[in-house]
Amino acid sequence: MTNSMRQASILAFLLIALGMGVFVTKAVRHGFPLTPGVTTTVWDFEIYLEFAGQNRATRLEVFIPTSDAERNVSGEQFYNGPFGLSLTRDDDTRNRRAIWTYRYPEGRKVLRYTAQTIGETPDDPIPSSLGRADRDARPFEGDMVRQQAFIVWTSTLRRRSADPLSQAALTIQEIFNPEGSDEIEVLLPDLPRPLAQLELARITLESQGVAARVVNGVFLSEGRRRADLRSWLEYRAGGEDVRYFPGGEPARFFTLWYGTDDFVDSRGASELDVQIALQGNRSSAEQVALGPNGDDSFAVRYFGFDGLPLTTQLVYKVLVTIPVGIVLLVFLRQFIGIQTLGTFMPVLIGIAFRETALLNGLLLFTILIAIGLAARMYLERLQLLLVPRLAVVLIFIVIAMAGITILMTGANQAIGLSISLFPMVILTMTIERMSIVWEEYSAGEAVRQAVGSLMVASLAYLAMTHPQVEYLMYNFPELLFVLMGICLLMGRYTGLRLTEIWRFRELARR
Amino acid sequence: MLKTFLELKRRGVIGINERNVRYVNANNPRRLVRLVDDKVETKRLAQQAGIPTPDLIGSIANARDMRELDTLTYREDGFVIKPAQGAQGNGIMVVTGQLKGGFRLANGRRITKDEIKFHINNVLSGMYSLGGQPDVAMLEYRVKFDPVFETVSFKGVPDIRIVTFKGIPVMAMLRLPTAESDGKANLHKGGVGVGLDIATGAARSAMQHDSSIDAHPDTAAPLRDIQVPDWDDILLMAARAYDVAGLGYLGVDIVLDEQRGPLLLELNARPGLSIQIANQLGVKDRLNAATHAADEKARDAPARVALAKSLYTDADSADIADEAAVKQAS
Numbered sequence: 001m002t003n004s005m006r007q008a009s010i011l012a013f014l015l016i017a018l019g020m021g022v023f024v025t026k027a028v029r030h031g032f033p034l035t036p037g038v039t040t041t042v043w044d045f046e047i048y049l050e051f052a053g054q055n056r057a058t059r060l061e062v063f064i065p066t067s068d069a070e071r072n073v074s075g076e077q078f079y080n081g082p083f084g085l086s087l088t089r090d091d092d093t094r095n096r097r098a099i100w101t102y103r104y105p106e107g108r109k110v111l112r113y114t115a116q117t118i119g120e121t122p123d124d125p126i127p128s129s130l131g132r133a134d135r136d137a138r139p140f141e142g143d144m145v146r147q148q149a150f151i152v153w154t155s156t157l158r159r160r161s162a163d164p165l166s167q168a169a170l171t172i173q174e175i176f177n178p179e180g181s182d183e184i185e186v187l188l189p190d191l192p193r194p195l196a197q198l199e200l201a202r203i204t205l206e207s208q209g210v211a212a213r214v215v216n217g218v219f220l221s222e223g224r225r226r227a228d229l230r231s232w233l234e235y236r237a238g239g240e241d242v243r244y245f246p247g248g249e250p251a252r253f254f255t256l257w258y259g260t261d262d263f264v265d266s267r268g269a270s271e272l273d274v275q276i277a278l279q280g281n282r283s284s285a286e287q288v289a290l291g292p293n294g295d296d297s298f299a300v301r302y303f304g305f306d307g308l309p310l311t312t313q314l315v316y317k318v319l320v321t322i323p324v325g326i327v328l329l330v331f332l333r334q335f336i337g338i339q340t341l342g343t344f345m346p347v348l349i350g351i352a353f354r355e356t357a358l359l360n361g362l363l364l365f366t367i368l369i370a371i372g373l374a375a376r377m378y379l380e381r382l383q384l385l386l387v388p389r390l391a392v393v394l395i396f397i398v399i400a401m402a403g404i405t406i407l408m409t410g411a412n413q414a415i416g417l418s419i420s421l422f423p424m425v426i427l428t429m430t431i432e433r434m435s436i437v438w439e440e441y442s443a444g445e446a447v448r449q450a451v452g453s454l455m456v457a458s459l460a461y462l463a464m465t466h467p468q469v470e471y472l473m474y475n476f477p478e479l480l481f482v483l484m485g486i487c488l489l490m491g492r493y494t495g496l497r498l499t500e501i502w503r504f505r506e507l508a509r510r
Numbered sequence: 511m512l513k514t515f516l517e518l519k520r521r522g523v524i525g526i527n528e529r530n531v532r533y534v535n536a537n538n539p540r541r542l543v544r545l546v547d548d549k550v551e552t553k554r555l556a557q558q559a560g561i562p563t564p565d566l567i568g569s570i571a572n573a574r575d576m577r578e579l580d581t582l583t584y585r586e587d588g589f590v591i592k593p594a595q596g597a598q599g600n601g602i603m604v605v606t607g608q609l610k611g612g613f614r615l616a617n618g619r620r621i622t623k624d625e626i627k628f629h630i631n632n633v634l635s636g637m638y639s640l641g642g643q644p645d646v647a648m649l650e651y652r653v654k655f656d657p658v659f660e661t662v663s664f665k666g667v668p669d670i671r672i673v674t675f676k677g678i679p680v681m682a683m684l685r686l687p688t689a690e691s692d693g694k695a696n697l698h699k700g701g702v703g704v705g706l707d708i709a710t711g712a713a714r715s716a717m718q719h720d721s722s723i724d725a726h727p728d729t730a731a732p733l734r735d736i737q738v739p740d741w742d743d744i745l746l747m748a749a750r751a752y753d754v755a756g757l758g759y760l761g762v763d764i765v766l767d768e769q770r771g772p773l774l775l776e777l778n779a780r781p782g783l784s785i786q787i788a789n790q791l792g793v794k795d796r797l798n799a800a801t802h803a804a805d806e807k808a809r810d811a812p813a814r815v816a817l818a819k820s821l822y823t824d825a826d827s828a829d830i831a832d833e834a835a836v837k838q839a840s
Contacts, residue, residue, distance in 0.1 A: 004536075334527055383628035386635035436637065440600045441699060494528035500783075501515050503720050504525075507790060508517035 005492055012488035019481030022303050026476060035468060043220050044314075045254065046277040047113040051269035053105030058268035060100045063216070063257035064113055079112035093213075094129040095257045109269075119220040119252040126234050126241040127255075130211050140207055142187075149183050154204060164210055165238040171204050172233070172244050191260055194246040198233045199260050201244070210237045213258045218276055219250035227276040229256075229263060281317075303478045318354070320473040323483045325350050325460035330490050332456050337497030340453040341433045348426045349453070350460035358461060362454060364404065365427075369450065371400045372431040373438075380435075394428040522794030523786055529759075530780075533797065537676070537758025538779050546755050546777040550594045550648055555754045556774050561747060563774045564765070567649040569594065570630055579627065582649050583613070590653075591630065593638040594646040599696040601638030603629055604652065604666070616665055616693040653773065656766035658739055662686050662702075664728040666693030670706070670744060670764045673781050673793070675800040677752030677811065679745050679818040682706040683788040684738060688718070689728045697784045702726060704733050705789030708822040711741030715790045722790065744772045745818065749811035751777055796822060 026032045047062060066089070067073040078085055083100040090096075100111050140150040157174065161167035175184055175197045188196045189203075198214045205212040212235035218227045230253070233244040243249075256263070264274050305313050325347045332338045340346050353361035375396045379389050401424065430453070438446040463469055473479060496504070524532075545551050556563045567589055568582045569575070583589060588606040596602065603626070604616035612622045630647045632638070639645040659668045666687030673681045683703045687693045690700030697703050702723065705714040716723050716733035725732050738744065748762040751774060761781025764772050786793050799821045 337526075383624065383631075385631055386637055436600070440598075492531060494525075494531050496515060496518055496523070496525040497527065498511075500525040501511060501518060504518055504523050504787065505514055506717075506720070506722055507521060507523050507786060507792060508514045 008488050008492050012485040015481045015485035015488070019478045019483075019485065022478035023476050023482075026303070026478075032475060035471065041220075041280045042116050042118055043254065044277075044279040044281060045115050045117055045218075046275075046279075048275040048277060049100075049111040049264070049272065050275075051109055051266070051272040053102075053107055053109050054268055054270055055104050055106045056268050058100075058102050058105050059266070060111065060269060060272075061265040062098050062100075062113070063261075063263055064096050064098045065115060065117065065217075065254065065256050066094050066096045073115050073117045075114070075116040077112075077114045079110070079114075081109060081111065083109075083111060093258045094127075095259065105269075117254055119254045121252055122243050122245070122249050126236060126243070130213060130234065130236055140203060146186060149186055150204075150207075153183050153187070154207065157204075158208070163238055164208065165240055165242075167208065168205055168210055168212075168235060168237040168242065172201050175201050175204075176246060189260075195231050195260055198231055198246065201233050202235075205235050205237070210235050212236075214260055215243075215255055216257050216259075216263065217253055217255040218278065220252040220254055220278060220280070221250060224278050225275065227278045229276065303476070305474065305477065316477075317470065317474050318351075320477055320480065321464040321470055322347065322351065323480055324469055324473060325464045327483050327486055327490075328460050328463050329456055330487055332459070334490050334493055335497060337499030338452045338456060339449050340456055341430050341437070341449050342453075345426060345430060346453045346456035347460050348423060349430075349457035350464060352423050352426070353457065353461040354465060358458060361461070362458065365454065365457075367404065368397060368400055368427055369431060369434070372397050372427060373435060376431050376435045390428055390432060393431055394424055397424045397427050397431075518792070522792030522796075522798075524783065524792065524794050524797075526783065528794075529783060533675075533759040534780050538760075539756075542756045543779040546757065546760075546779050547597075548594050549592060549596075549776055550646060552755070552777050556751070559750065559754045561750055561754065561774045562770060562772070564590075564653055564767075565651040567651060569646050569648040570634070571646045572634070576627065576630065579623070579630075583623075583626070587654070588614075588652040590650045591626070591633070592648050592650060593633040594648050595639040595643070596633075596645070597638075599694050599699065601629075601633055602694065604693060606652065618665070653765045653775075654768040656739065656768055658766070659684075659686070659736075661729055661731040662704075662726045662733060662736060664688050664693070664726070666691070666695060667765055669695050669775055670738060670766070671778075671781065671785060672745070672748040672762045672764065673785060674748050674752055674760050674762060674814075675797050676758050677749050677814045678800045678803070678821070679708055679748050679815065680796045680800055680822070681785050681789055681791070681793050682708055682711070682748075683785045684713070684736060686726060686733075688726070697782065697788075702733070703784055703788030704736055705785070705791070706738060708745075709819045711738035711744065713737070715788065717784070717787045720784065720787055722787070738766075740766065740772055742815070745815045746811055747772055747774060749814040749818075752814075753811065755779075 027034055045065070047064065049060060049062065051060075064076075064087075065073050078098065080100060082105070083102045086099045086101075088097045088099060098113060102109075140147055142150070153174075154171075157167055157170055161170050174181075176194075177184075184200070187200055189199050190196070191199055195214065202212045202214050212233060214231055215234050216229060216231045219230055230245075230250075232246065232253075235242055235244075264272065266272050305316050326344070329340075329344065329347050333340070349361075349365065352365075355361075356364055372393055376389075376393055379392055384392070430450075434446045434450055437449055545555065550566070550569055553563050553566055567585070568578060570579065570582075583605070586607065588604070590605070591603040593601040605613045605621070605626075606616055607614050609620050612620050613626065615621055633645055633647040636644045653667050655663070655667045662668070663686050668684060668686045671683050671685055672679050683705050685695035685697060686702040686704065687695050688700055688702055692699065695701045697718075700719065702716060702718045704716040706712065707714055713734050713736040718727060724734065744764050744766075747764055751762045752760060755777050757777070757779055759779075759781075761778035763775040763778065765775045767773050783793070800818075803817055803821060
């Protein structure tokens with residue numbers, strides 16, 4: 001065993017030992033689950049404000065979620081740009097607001113708030129901040145006629161119900177009765193529906209000594225760029241927590257603020273665009289429970305991405321899977337002997353498949369390569385210099401991509417839309433390499449290498465996007481050391497490749 | 511499959527991985543590899559050491575040099591354009607002579623001056639160089655190959671590849687161009703490889719596309735009868751190439767010119783492994799033998815040649831050597 005061999009083996013052993021050591025510590029001592037099976041969905045929540053500054057004092061007040069014992073919000077981040085930020089909290093309603101201010105903003109401005117939450121379910125207890133159960137009845141406010149109507153209506157309700165709970169249910173049923181009745185129409189406050197009905201229900205319940213409030217938030221059903229704001233009612237009648245959702249109960253929701261105020265209150269900003277974005281991420285239940293400072297052992301603190309901002313975490317989620325693709329590529333090259341165009345090109349294509357999904361990606365790749373190759377063959381006749389020719393091919397690829405997108409969208413195919421960041425530089429270099437192989441060897445050899453590359457790219461894509469792989473690599477980044485160790489060992493493999501066994505097969509026969 | 515794998519291992523057949531790790535990386539320091547990757551540099555070193563090479567007509571490194579193109583290409587007997595840092599025979603253009611205001615290529619096609627300029631520009635921009643870095647195009651004397659190989663070549667120049675380990679010739683083959691390889695002698699382009707006995711330069715066995723063959727695919731001439739002339743000179747040249755390049759694991763490419771005899775064509779720091787198929791023999795045992803013998807008896811090139819001849823006359827090749835001796839005598 002030579003010195004270099006021994007060094008490589010020792011280093012590989014150390015790396016693997018380090019990675020596996022931390023991995024086992026986390027798995028055994030801290031009970032990190034090894035599969036994504038036992039997970040809950042963690043929702044990335046983002047409020048996105050975009051507006052045009054008018055070069056005058058600007059103030060934006062936005063409700064942001066409150067963290068209660070019952071509702072876990074973590075990883076809050078504010079992206080303020082040049083704006084000043086202050087946070088207020090109303091002790092009575094427990095509403096939180098972010099207030100962004102700036103004296104002379106000009107041009108388009110973006111403000112963001114992001115957080116993570118697991119949300120709430122309709123069965124969760126209502127946060128204790130909902131007033132005392134037996135607070136004094138509040139009188140209905142309004143002119144004489146409406147007060148009169150209110151008293152008449154509520155006394156019939158009381159007569160027709162047995163206890164506060166059934167009376168509350170009856171109240172809501174009456175208010176949301178699609179048939180409607182004139183007396184309720186009169187009572188509805190001046191608000192958009194269903195907020196007006198919810199507010200009336202709240203007033204009615206409170207007047208009867210039932211603690212109630214209007215809640216605003218979002219439903220956590222699927223990832224969306226623009227989630228709708230919803231309103232519902234929660235009350236506590238007869239010691240029981242009840243939520244009423246007009247239009248059906250969601251499986252999971254997330255509370256932003258209480259009351260009937262507008263979500264955003266802005267001054268001095270025009271063309272305001274408010275978006276609420278939601279993105280669900282599977283994550284281990286344990287980790288959510290641990291929280292940012294639940295456990296501070298060495299292994300947990302230094303081998304994890306929990307402390308990072310949300311956006312950075314998302315980047316690393318993808319980044320840490322790439323080495324898996326690379327290891328696979330090394331294996332396919334050093335042990336199987338598959339020939340590819342360019343060393344790491346297949347992995348880059350595999351990464352591009354993330355956006356297009358596998359079949360679409362393969363289809364797009366093949367089409368673009370074929371078109372590009374045809375263009376390259378023609379350009380050969382014009383006898384251009386190398387770099388300008390590459391540039392022409394690249395621009396041609398962009399045009400071809402645009403063409404495909406437009407055609408496919410016209411034909412109602414979603415395939416074209418996923419093309420967005422398909423790496424055209426890689427495509428261009430692939431085309432260039434392929435045409436050199438084509439000229440110097442044969443069309444067959446060029447196609448063979450292209451197919452080999454696509455095969456490796458597909459395998460790399462499947463490996464990199466496998467949920468188990470994603471889960472393990474993201475939650476146990478120490479495995480990167482193990483991968484590095486494996487690569488070191490593979491780098492010292494001196495045996496025959498699978499394709500070489502075939503190539504040299506005659507030598508074994510004689 | 512596993513059986514084949516073990517059998518190949520037993521017979522000392524090495525693959526790319528082993529070549530790279532055990533032989534190239536371990537014996538070829540990078541700074542020296544650079545010298546043989548640049549063919550202009552190789553030629554300069556060889557000439558310094560008194561090893562004959564095809565003459566350099568001139569090299570073109572930029573647009574100014576390009577103006578000299580007319581003078582450089584005004585040659586009755588043709589020339590060869592090569593990327594100085596090319597690999598695997600890519601980007602080599604063989605011009606055999608003038609033809610109707612243009613030039614005639616080795617494969618018979620006519621080419622204009624503009625097309626030649628375009629090709630040179632491609633070479634300069636690094637299209638064929640190893641890492642894609644800018645390159646130099648060299649114009650070289652076109653070798654008129656020895657008629658001894660006339661019957662077993664198809665439009666192009668056959669060459670002899672000798673793998674040396676620490677200067678000891680370890681394995682040799684003759685590479686013959688075919689119609690498929692477009693006049694180039696590279697095996698992966700479809701050239702024919704004929705394994706040669708190290709002691710005598712007589713053919714042992716032959717292959718094309720990794721399978722053994724008996725006759726040239728185009729000329730149908732039998733390949734087993736080939737005897738390379740001037741074999742001792744060729745061996746000595748290969749052994750001396752080690753003194754020039756200093757690379758422990760080295761492929762030496764030699765051509766036989768009609769008038770000038772053996773010429774050193776180029777050196778290769780990562781010689782391919784098909785030579786094993788051409789010789790129907792794994793190279794590992796020979797490399798091991800060379801490793802053990804290298805230190806004591808291999809002081810100068812003639813000693814290394816003598817060492818090679820004594821090391822590599824196994825029973826199998828001895829038979830062939832006898833046959834060859836009979837053939838030569840008759």
